Amino acid sequence: xxxxxxxxxxxxxxxxxxxxxxxxxxxxxxxxxxxxxxxxxxxxxxxxxxxxxxxxxxxxxxxxxxxxxxxxxxxxxxxxxxxxxxxxxxxxxxxxxxxxxxxxxxxxxxxxxxxxxxxxxxxxxxxxxxxxxxxxxxxxxxxxxxxxxxxxxxxxxxxxxxxxxxxxxxxxxxxxxxxxxxxxxxxxxxxxxxxxxxxxxxxxxxxxxxxxxxxxxxxxxxxxx
Numbered sequence: 001x002x003x004x005x006x007x008x009x010x011x012x013x014x015x016x017x018x019x020x021x022x023x024x025x026x027x028x029x030x031x032x033x034x035x036x037x038x039x040x041x042x043x044x045x046x047x048x049x050x051x052x053x054x055x056x057x058x059x060x061x062x063x064x065x066x067x068x069x070x071x072x073x074x075x076x077x078x079x080x081x082x083x084x085x086x087x088x089x090x091x092x093x094x095x096x097x098x099x100x101x102x103x104x105x106x107x108x109x110x111x112x113x114x115x116x117x118x119x120x121x122x123x124x125x126x127x128x129x130x131x132x133x134x135x136x137x138x139x140x141x142x143x144x145x146x147x148x149x150x151x152x153x154x155x156x157x158x159x160x161x162x163x164x165x166x167x168x169x170x171x172x173x174x175x176x177x178x179x180x181x182x183x184x185x186x187x188x189x190x191x192x193x194x195x196x197x198x199x200x201x202x203x204x205x206x207x208x209x210x211x212x213x214x215x216x217x218x219x220x221x222x223x224x225x
Contacts, residue, residue, distance in 0.1 A: 002034070038220075198219055
């Protein structure tokens with residue numbers, strides 16, 4: 001909800017040529033909340049997928065005693081994600097400013113409703129950090145989802161004789177769960193990877209088209225929606 005509000009509402013207002021509706025404090029708050037919400041959404045989705053994969057594997061679940069401590073671990077992990085992203089994204093609030101004239105050469109990156117004082121080197125460093133963390137989360141999501149699909153496939157093979165003895169040709173629970181996992185991870189990876197590529201592409205263009213910006217926003221809002 002935070003991602004949808006912080007990215008969707010300002011972009012919609014900017015589309016209707018209301019490009020100066022935010023002052024400097026508003027820009028800082030919107031961009032800060034957007035980065036925090038996006039990071040928390042990304043990391044908690046991966047964490048919950050990891051907990052699911054661990055609980056689905058009996059040997060690991062017994063070893064980590066997650067059948068008792070899992071709810072506490074999940075709550076603590078989600079809380080730590082919020083704290084971590086609140087701290088990591090503080091530089092966003094420092095370098096975002098109110099809307100300025102795009103001809104001002106001191107503004108390296110200018111958005112439709114806010115601008116940024118980031119230099120080229122600093123932007124590259126921050127972009128590299130975000131790319132690494134996003135890539136780590138995507139890789140974790142793919143690995144945990146693949147593990148769950150593998151466990152479900154093995155379980156389906158073990159109970160194949162039970163399913164084959166039934167008269168009704170219903171889809172098994174394992175198959176439905178596998179389809180759900182594959183759909184989720186495909187959407188998750190596709191939307192986030194494409195959004196990152198489009199965002200980087202826009203920053204490399206001198207004057208990106210409105211269509212490109214609009215598509216980038218729609219893709220970025222795809223998974224939260």
